[in-house]
Amino acid sequence: MAFAPLLRQHVLPLAGLTAGLTLMPKRSVYAEEPTSDPLAAMRKRKPIYDTPSEPSIREIAATTPPPASGKTDKPQEEQDLPSVIVASSPTPTDRLAAQIAQTRLFLHGYAAATEQAINNGMSRALSAEHDVASTIRSLAPPAESNEKLLPGGIYVLVAAMAGSIVARNRNIFVRFVTPILTGVTTAHYVVPRTTENVGNLVWRWEEKYPVVRDNHLRVTESVRHFVETGKAHSQMGLAMAEEKVQGVRESVQDWVRKGQ
Incomplete structure (x- = not known):
């Protein structure tokens, strides 16, 4: 009976310590490299929910590059170049697409130029x-003038042909001028408004050429002077004829009076 207390005091604790040493694992179940002291490794391991500590000011200063001063030893051309240049040659598909684009642009420009030329021509x-059409309409006489172009034009043509027949045995200048004068004179009497419109149209065309305009004015003045001179001579001749007729009449009357 005295052996039982001794067994409880000395043998049982020793047996429990031996069992604990025997059952304690020799390898770690974690993925990292096993340590010689598992308890120390367990103390050093951080919780999974801990946040990483922020870097210190010294670490930030050590990793931050110095600010750019704006001065550089490189030339301007090298500064403008990108830092990374990827040299790659175009593929056959890219070259074909570029050729097709150039061909389409050329055809489009040629078609646009052709269309513009056709529009300008039209x-x-x-x-x-x-x-x-407006010029022909401007030559027509107004409705209130009662002029008819069909018989009037025929009369003018007949008058010009008559002048040509009259001057057929004269020199070339007379044969050229006589039909024109007879035709123009007949037109002034038969279709005066149409003749005036034609004269105004010819005058507008002649104003574009100063030489032709000046010659026209000179010829018109010469013709007008010739006509006025002819009228004056004809009136003078008529007056002289009337005076002679009056003299002959008076002479005849005196002779008849004396004979009675």
Whole structure:
């Protein structure tokens, strides 16, 4: 009975310590390299929810590059170049796409130029047609003038042919001028308004050429002077003829009076 207390005091604690040493694991179950002291490693391990500590001012200053001063030893061309240049040659697909784009641009420009040229030509043709139509309309006499171009034109043509027949045995200048004079004179009497419109149109054309305009004025003045001179001579001749007729009449009357 005295052996039981001794066993409880000395043998049982020793047996428990031996069992604990035997059951304690010799290898770590973690993924990191096993340590010789598992307890020390467990003390050093941080909790999984801890946040990393912020870097100190010295560490930030050591890792931050110095500010740029704006001065550099490199030339301007090297500064403008990008820091990284990727040298790659275009692929056949890219070259084909560029050629197709150039061809499309060329065809588009040629088509646009052709369309513009056609539009300009049509505009000029329509403008010329409008000018001709407006010019012909401006030559027509007004409705209140009662002029008819069909018989009047025939009369003018007949008068010009008659002048040509009259001057057929004269020199070339007379044969050229006589039909014109007879035709113009007949036109002034038969279709005066149409003749005036034609004269105004010819005058507008002549104003574009000063030489032709001056010659026209000179010829017109000469013709007017010739006509006025002819009228004066004809009136003088008529007056002389009337005076002679009056003298002959008086002489005949005196002779008849004496005979009675």
